[in-house]
Amino acid sequence: MAKEVKLLGQWVSPYVLRVQIALELKGVSYEYLEQQFGENKSELLLKSNPVYKKVPVLIHKDRPICESAIILQYIDEVWGAGGPAVLPSDPYERAIACFWVSYIDDKFGPSLVGLIRGKTDEENAAAAEQAILGLELLEEAYEKSSRGKRFFGGDDVGYLDIVLGSSLRWIEVIEIMRGIKLLDNAKFPLLMAWAERFRAAAVVKKLMPEAGKLMEYAKEVQARMNAAAAN
Amino acid sequence: MAVSGDEVKLLGTWASPYAIRVKIALGLKGVSYEYLEQQLRENKSELLLKSNPVYKKVPVLIHKDQPICESAIIVQYIDEVWAGVGPAILPSDPYERAIARFWAVYIDDKWFPATIKIIKVKDEKEKAEAIEQSFAGLSLLEEAYKKSFKGKPFFGGDNIGYLDIAFGSFLGWVRAIEKISDIKLIDEAKFPLLAKWAERFGSVTTVKENIPKTDKVVEYYSKVLKALWNA
Numbered sequence: 366m367a368k369e370v371k372l373l374g375q376w377v378s379p380y381v382l383r384v385q386i387a388l389e390l391k392g393v394s395y396e397y398l399e400q401q402f403g404e405n406k407s408e409l410l411l412k413s414n415p416v417y418k419k420v421p422v423l424i425h426k427d428r429p430i431c432e433s434a435i436i437l438q439y440i441d442e443v444w445g446a447g448g449p450a451v452l453p454s455d456p457y458e459r460a461i462a463c464f465w466v467s468y469i470d471d472k473f474g475p476s477l478v479g480l481i482r483g484k485t486d487e488e489n490a491a492a493a494e495q496a497i498l499g500l501e502l503l504e505e506a507y508e509k510s511s512r513g514k515r516f517f518g519g520d521d522v523g524y525l526d527i528v529l530g531s532s533l534r535w536i537e538v539i540e541i542m543r544g545i546k547l548l549d550n551a552k553f554p555l556l557m558a559w560a561e562r563f564r565a566a567a568v569v570k571k572l573m574p575e576a577g578k579l580m581e582y583a584k585e586v587q588a589r590m591n592a593a594a595a596n
Numbered sequence: 597m598a599v600s601g602d603e604v605k606l607l608g609t610w611a612s613p614y615a616i617r618v619k620i621a622l623g624l625k626g627v628s629y630e631y632l633e634q635q636l637r638e639n640k641s642e643l644l645l646k647s648n649p650v651y652k653k654v655p656v657l658i659h660k661d662q663p664i665c666e667s668a669i670i671v672q673y674i675d676e677v678w679a680g681v682g683p684a685i686l687p688s689d690p691y692e693r694a695i696a697r698f699w700a701v702y703i704d705d706k707w708f709p710a711t712i713k714i715i716k717v718k719d720e721k722e723k724a725e726a727i728e729q730s731f732a733g734l735s736l737l738e739e740a741y742k743k744s745f746k747g748k749p750f751f752g753g754d755n756i757g758y759l760d761i762a763f764g765s766f767l768g769w770v771r772a773i774e775k776i777s778d779i780k781l782i783d784e785a786k787f788p789l790l791a792k793w794a795e796r797f798g799s800v801t802t803v804k805e806n807i808p809k810t811d812k813v814v815e816y817y818s819k820v821l822k823a824l825w826n827a
Binding site: 416425428430431432435436438439442443456457459460463464467468502 | 650659662664665666668669670672673676677690691693694697698701702736
């Protein structure tokens, strides 16, 4: 059944990691196809995601599904029996989880990208401010929604855990690269404790990219950007 | 079959296509609700600020005193809470749901921002680019309609569904933009399927009740938005 499900991804992408975690949680075997960056996009990627030409793309029974949030919901619906529910079953709780996922994708995620790509001190400061605001909101959201449970989703890793948790490795890298503390234990005790629990989850330990490897990649990206700027 | 709804409030503005989506969804389900027109420029209401502290925007649905924000999330919430009532808004098949969600996201992230830009920018070159991007988006949607929705009267099939609502709620603005800039966007010659779909969508009772008249939108642009955007 491995061929029935394919995942087009890139090992550095937190969006791809989200999908891998979800598939793993549901016990779905799949064929992982690492994609090239930049110019040499594969035929399969271009055919499967002609609109955005980006990863992740899930291909199930030869039909592509794009956009990580949409893929996660698809996985939860198709392989409902395979593991604990990824999305909350209560409509209101589901709406709250979807709200924060949307916030992470629209505001928090881009601030992290801003911190990686920022060229000036001002850009970096603005991005850092936005990122920290995001963490403040998420710390508060965790307090409200989790009601003392281990994860945003309750006893098990759920939708919001997967989405936020997939950016943890990048947050670590950014903290080192930029010499700033984002996930500050003093400011965000609940998120820090949550992050430790998330990282310790078997499925996450198996799939998170190595910090060292990601750091190397980030340095390469910076070097390329600096070279391009210099020219 | 009206469902008792002193528990349902909707914070919106008459011109907001996002609020219109929610009105249509509530209308389809026959849910009675209290509509509260909001001020967005200055003097945001206490209720709005309390209900949507993160974005301070409309629409916000308040159900049993719990706020739900973001139009896409609200529409899905309505579909789930009033699942037994009226037609289903989202398709039942997971793959079809993923496709409907994908195009709704595309419309929000790419197509409408490009389209509204047509009347926001003064520079002729920027305007021409915006028009081109809007046409490119309509082209994709025309193709999607042909491929994925296979000649049914609506994206949702025989009845209007999630993607019809997501896309069609912009029609008041589309017609206003066409009038203001003297361009035909949903041109029958270029996009025959979409043009006919727009007519059918526009004739649905719930839609007719909630999409503002083109002239009212044009007037709002001329008297309020134009000055605001050129500032």
